[in-house]
Amino acid sequence: MIKDIxxxxxxxxxxxxxxxxxxVEARTFALLLLSDPPELDFFAIQEFLGASKSTISNALKRLMNEGRVDYTTKPGDRKRYFRVSSQKWLEQIQDSFTTITPFVATMKKVVDLRKDxxxxxxxxxxxxxxxYFLHLEQELPRIRAEWEQRRAAAAAAGRSPA
Structure with a gap:
């Protein structure tokens, strides 16, 4: 089982x-995505990955700063338990699409400057x-609206939104 995971x-x-x-950040994130239960304490992550304390600490710090991971505590337990922050991670992914509009504008300038x-x-x-990026810029609002409608319909029907 351990070898498989x-x-x-x-x-x-x-x-x-x-x-x-x-x-190490990638493997830490993958471990947290796959662990059951979906939270691990620092030392469990360190032991599983076989990395130094500072390496794991730096990886977790970056993952938390990016909004991919957060931690929780338990009453009477001084340990921090790390888990994937699914909502923050989704928001981070969605925010990354906001760079499309400035990219399209920059590419337009580049193409204009190179015309001769x-x-x-x-x-x-x-x-x-x-x-390609202009097409993405135009289609992403429609795609996001469809996704939001699908989630709302699933929630109204009492199903877990996909």
Whole structure:
């Protein structure tokens, strides 16, 4: 069982590394996503990952600063128990989409500034990138509204919203 969870933490951790987390941050986050119950104390995380106290402390600090992880305490227990902060994490993901509009505006400037340059193939690639993000910018509000309607309908029907 332990070997299986270690392999799964490694697999999921590799994905989160690709999103910009350090290897230990990624594995810490993956461990918290997969642990049952979904909270672990500092020493359990450290023992599972086999990393130093300072490395785990730094990883948890960054994950908490990013809103991916928070902690709770229990009455009569001085330990902090860390868990994925699903609501804050979702908000962080949603907030990351707010950079699309400035990106589109910047790409428009870049494309405009390059209009008299000779490398038409490169300019076409940049216009394609600009068009892609312009499409995302236009469609994301609709997608989010549909998602909110679906959640509201599920809640009204007494189902757990997806």
């Amino acid at each position: 270690k392999l799964r933490v490694e697999e999921i951790g590799k994905f989160f590394e690709s999103t910009g987390l350090t290897p 340059t000779e490398d038409e193939a490169f300019n076409a690639d940049l216009r394609r990138i600009q068009d």
